[in-house]
Amino acid sequence: MPIYTAPVKDMQFVLHDVLNVTASSIPGYDELEADFTSAIFEEAGKLTSELLAPLNTVGDKEGCRLENGVVYTPTGFKDAFAKVKEGGWPGLDMPEQYGGQNMPYIIGTAVGEMFSAANQAFTMYQGLTHGAASAILAHGSDAQKDMFLPNMVSCEWTGTMNLTEPHCGTDLGMMRTKASPQADGSFKITGQKIFISSGEHDMADNIIHLVLAKIEGGPEGIKGVSLFIVPKFIVKEDGSLGERNGVSVGSIEDKMGIHGNSTCVMNYDGATGYLLGEEHKGMRAMFTMMNEARLGVGVQGLSQAAAAYENALAYAKDRLQGRAVTGTENPNGPADPLIVHPDIRRSLMDQKSFVEGARAFVLWGASLIDAAHRSGDKDADGLVSLMTPVIKGFLTDVGYDMTVKAQQVYGGHGYIEEWGMSQFTRDARIAMIYEGANGVQALDLVGRKLAQDGGKHVMAFFDLIKTFIKESAGQDAEFDATYLDPLKAASKDLQSAGMYFMQNGMKNPNNALAGSTDFMHMFGHVCLGYMWAKMGLAAKKALADGTSDAEFYETKLATGRYYMARQLPATALHLTRIQSGADTVMALDAANF
């Protein structure tokens, strides 16, 4: 069975050596002293390693079970959920007013990585609740907030998001779920929603569904979509639970992975719903939830890669097979461990350099969200909005690839469910799909975010990299050559791609869209390259300052050099593809495929 160890030291490095959080002016960051964050991370690490990780394979094997309308979660989930609630983890970064601990989002994100890595299917129950609570927080009336948030922040009640219908996922304008206005101001919701994560289960007293539906008589298409709060049990004025609402689970989907999460078909049959936010502005309200969810899904990509890598590494050190080509390294054993072999090393370094780079990337992203929310920093908001599709799309695409590489280290054992490596890939696979399939993320990036606010945010991004390189260069020729030059080249590739889109996308938008996924990946590489350069600098500083943990920082520098030499140059290939334009992509008539 796979193990899980929370990367406490690595997170501390990013927060304190790289992002230098306590020096930040973001409200609340001054409290994030190293001892304090370390205590939280250690505690979360213990919980995730000891409680959640052992339930991961249980959830995979047992799955969820639907009997007479009741969904039973896998053995142990309910008890574990109680312990998670008891520890106050769900409300870590939620407002104190509703029972949360009001910590910065960066802390929630770090802890979120641990939870997801230990047990993604389990963590989704609270993750969806967090997203639904955020949407109510942003768009609900005071009465709605008071009615729903305290129990959602504590996870006494959980939440869901209901977008997809059988005939429409991305294109929500086609949705058929209807909302009929009632005399008391509520609505009757009728329709079917599919792929509803945590849609029904036995771990909470109530489930608060956020449901997109069209108010009868409203505008056609996406402009007629509104968002509704539909509780499983009607909440009475005094806060107690009333009658069962007209929402029921139709079936549990049989999925490739995340078996421990109940992905449901939900039927709304004249269910009572309350408008959340404005009429016909449902997409805007839903996007509050979606943006947070997309970052969370990016973290899932990282987290599955991290957990899979930890196990692959342990196996590579333990499994004896063959001899090092440069001379026996384990003379007393029947063979050398796998890790002596260069191709295994390559795979492990791919994984390690991705995982650590991605971790820095999401924590940086979370710090920008904190700056936006806590300091009202509009530039930070614009920048993280630009990078959200990259965090989601790139980290889940590559995160998935890394779970496949981790599985490969196990050879045949990787294919046997008993070893647990298959589950990492099967669970990681969903993250490329939900909350907007990665092709949609690429479209969002290239078709919308690049040009947002007149292209201001992407220009700011390039300036950031340029300034960083300028300020960091010239002190250490080796660092310049191994870190800054590759970053400069990659950043230049990305700019050239943006330039190509501008010059060729006008006359034919397909020239931009045919390169959208390549662009998203380039962008991700540049972000990770930037993170590695920042980590490299931080490591150099720690070494210069005479750290007592030189090995840790030397390892950081070596890992960064690997990323720069072996991964970052992928931008050139992406650029070549982008610059080949749409002609070869769109050449065929559909009938000729």
Next chain:
Amino acid sequence: MPIYTAPVKDMQFVLHDVLNVTASSIPGYDELEADFTSAIFEEAGKLTSELLAPLNTVGDKEGCRLENGVVYTPTGFKDAFAKVKEGGWPGLDMPEQYGGQNMPYIIGTAVGEMFSAANQAFTMYQGLTHGAASAILAHGSDAQKDMFLPNMVSCEWTGTMNLTEPHCGTDLGMMRTKASPQADGSFKITGQKIFISSGEHDMADNIIHLVLAKIEGGPEGIKGVSLFIVPKFIVKEDGSLGERNGVSVGSIEDKMGIHGNSTCVMNYDGATGYLLGEEHKGMRAMFTMMNEARLGVGVQGLSQAAAAYENALAYAKDRLQGRAVTGTENPNGPADPLIVHPDIRRSLMDQKSFVEGARAFVLWGASLIDAAHRSGDKDADGLVSLMTPVIKGFLTDVGYDMTVKAQQVYGGHGYIEEWGMSQFTRDARIAMIYEGANGVQALDLVGRKLAQDGGKHVMAFFDLIKTFIKESAGQDAEFDATYLDPLKAASKDLQSAGMYFMQNGMKNPNNALAGSTDFMHMFGHVCLGYMWAKMGLAAKKALADGTSDAEFYETKLATGRYYMARQLPATALHLTRIQSGADTVMALDAANF
């Protein structure tokens, strides 16, 4: 449920337009007239589409069941196996002497793609039998051939290959299974083997296990390994079945995919075995089987990609979602089909250009095997030996990626087992692992095959490409620019990588091995680029000759241009990685990971 349509037209194109088989001097090729091969392919296509494909999801859902030592295959497998035997398919390319049809291997390979695409788990029962029969054919005594081959060629009896033990897979020198010589010349085999595909089942009267074991008192390590024939039931002198041998199934592995194939733990408890080939030369004998198996596994990579692509394409044409950015294409529908979107196109073109290129590649490889076996062509033998790890490693790595892309086209539905797209990825995943994990293929290519016979075969490969480009260039500037220039550049990259290995691998072999997987992928791209250039030329010729099917050939040309513009340039990235050497790969001590 997924559909399957055999690519008869495409195979005919490769055989007749590209490889021009009837003009070949290989014995038996003169009979391969277009009408003849078309009749075979149509018949195989019918069988695979109508009989095997519908059983694919059945096999996945039901899996195999072990009860009291008996393994039950999924519903319908037994009947289907009977029909396959009845049609004589298992012996298609086996010698007439033993009941086969003696067709060239190229025909067996084409039909093999169809079988694997329709139902990989099912096809493995006959695939392993074919491999075991080939080993007996190559290394068995006349008595052994007479005793086993007729029933194996017909698949009345099936075969297995037993290499792996719990503590050793790649490093077979560590194996513990023992063979004790008996007075009658037979051996008693004792030990445990794992991951034995088709190890036990209910579809054949007898199962002929080929088992690697160490004869007691023999040399240590790999030099003491011999190969044995261990039948499930002892075969009596008169050919009838005698007593049950001391071999039994310990358990069925719970795998990520290919559930319809019984992957068994096999226990040998003093089982009677007969030496196949020479004492202590077991690896050599096994490699007869392995090389064939590796080609077959490469075909699996292609076949899963082909089947997944067919379904993704159908879904992309059918599923309405969003509108084309360049203007509505389906004004009477609520939305346009997915296929209008450039990023979906990109994915479909990736798949299509890989599948068709890979198909040509394996058929070319099969023709080289025919040249080697039927004409004794040593150059062909050397070339295909060089390319075998590429066919296995590259086609299964990329084939798997393509099944993931196909699954992605389905969005959320791709993750739901009901739609069948998950199975393609889960089934395809094993091909990267078994018959030598792909890292081992890369090692075989770079560490052994490149230098084989003084590097003669790789030089021949480069000459082949160079001559082809020289002979094809200068007639059509557009073809030169879109096909030949990219091929030339990619081939140059591959040569540069080989040069780097020569110059740097001597002083440190890690410099070569750290780039082995990248080299294998470059090599694969150059092979597919070469195939596309040959297909492009053939298409141009057909068009010039005034074909009545211009659309087919124009589509070929457009698809090839896509591969050349968007896929082949990957060689530059691989070269960059290779030329970065082993330093960053091997920098860390194992303890510092």
